[in-house]
Amino acid sequence: MTKLDIRDLVIAHDKKTILSDITLTDFAPGSVIGVLGPNGVGKSSFLRSLAGLAPYGGSIAYDGDENRKLSHNQRARKVAYLPQTLPQATNLVAYEAVISACRAVRHDLSHQHVENLTERVFDRLNIRHIAFQTLNRMSGGQRQMVGLAQIIVREPDIMLLDEPTSALDLRWQLGVLDVVRTLVKDKQGLALIALHDINLAMRHCDSLILFGEGGVLSTGTPHVAMTPDILKRAYQVSGRLEICSQGSPFVIVDGLHHTHGD
Numbered sequence: 001m002t003k004l005d006i007r008d009l010v011i012a013h014d015k016k017t018i019l020s021d022i023t024l025t026d027f028a029p030g031s032v033i034g035v036l037g038p039n040g041v042g043k044s045s046f047l048r049s050l051a052g053l054a055p056y057g058g059s060i061a062y063d064g065d066e067n068r069k070l071s072h073n074q075r076a077r078k079v080a081y082l083p084q085t086l087p088q089a090t091n092l093v094a095y096e097a098v099i100s101a102c103r104a105v106r107h108d109l110s111h112q113h114v115e116n117l118t119e120r121v122f123d124r125l126n127i128r129h130i131a132f133q134t135l136n137r138m139s140g141g142q143r144q145m146v147g148l149a150q151i152i153v154r155e156p157d158i159m160l161l162d163e164p165t166s167a168l169d170l171r172w173q174l175g176v177l178d179v180v181r182t183l184v185k186d187k188q189g190l191a192l193i194a195l196h197d198i199n200l201a202m203r204h205c206d207s208l209i210l211f212g213e214g215g216v217l218s219t220g221t222p223h224v225a226m227t228p229d230i231l232k233r234a235y236q237v238s239g240r241l242e243i244c245s246q247g248s249p250f251v252i253v254d255g256l257h258h259t260h261g262d
């Protein structure tokens with residue numbers, strides 16, 4: 001289990017501040033956290049800073065150690081990041097791609113152990129049927145599943161997933177989020193997942209971080225963090241929060257919110 005503490009975080013590109021004043025310290029172990037907000041607000045930049053791939057001001061600490069001071073290997077043992085882009089369509093077969101991703105980080109494990117973990121992840125994600133297919137002969141969704149397998153096989157405490165379900169149909173979206181949830185619970189780790197599908201996030205995340213222009217608009221359980229007012233402020237849409245027959249909140253969007261003449 002790794003503890004994450006974010007204090008007074010500032011993220012900027014080319015001297016232009018994108019997000020500032022972000023303090024988030026109560027990440028409950030074992031939880032899946034949805035990172036939401038409109039296009040260009042800074043969700044990817046936020047995850048990239050957490051992954052140690054982009055500079056930041058303020059502090060991001062893993063188990064009390066400042067992220068920017070960790071070596072690549074120290075960080076890679078705790079944290080795994082899945083970028084928004086799909087894995088390259090190379091002529092590697094999926095099995096090799098996943099084994100290499102694990103070996104690159106888990107120098108501590110024997111070849112046999114890495115192979116066992118790899119077998120397990122193909123079963124977990126239900127993708128055994130593409131294990132010996134080359135990436136350049138896969139669909140976008142299949143490549144996205146391989147990208148996820150490359151992360152999950154490393155058994156990180158913290159997963160940073162940037163729109164991991166963008167190329168997946170409904171069944172695979174649910175499958176992926178179920179696997180992530182189970183792993184996070186078993187390890188008492190964390191998953192921070194940038195998502196555009198608000199209802200998918202409301203249904204599958206324990207809590208949300210909702211970014212608006214310049215910073216955090218709201219945080220908390222989906223029930224608390226997402227309100228009609230927040231929808232308006234974050235996305236400029238009018239919408240309602242309803243409760244489904246199984247008791248989960250969901251959003252119905254009625255239309256664009258027009259500020260004039262309201």
Ligand SMILES: Nc1ncnc2c1ncn2[C@@H]1O[C@H](COP(=O)(O)OP(=O)(O)OP(=O)(O)O)[C@@H](O)[C@H]1O
Nearest residue numbers: 013014018037038039040041042043044045046084
């Ligand atoms: N490498 C970069 N250099 C300069 N500006 C950048 C860079 N990466 C992102 N930006 C800018 O930072 C802002 C935030 O981008 P980011 O990709 O983090 O947003 P996002 O919330 O993930 O967007 P989306 O939902 O569209 O994926 C945008 O205005 C973008 O143009």
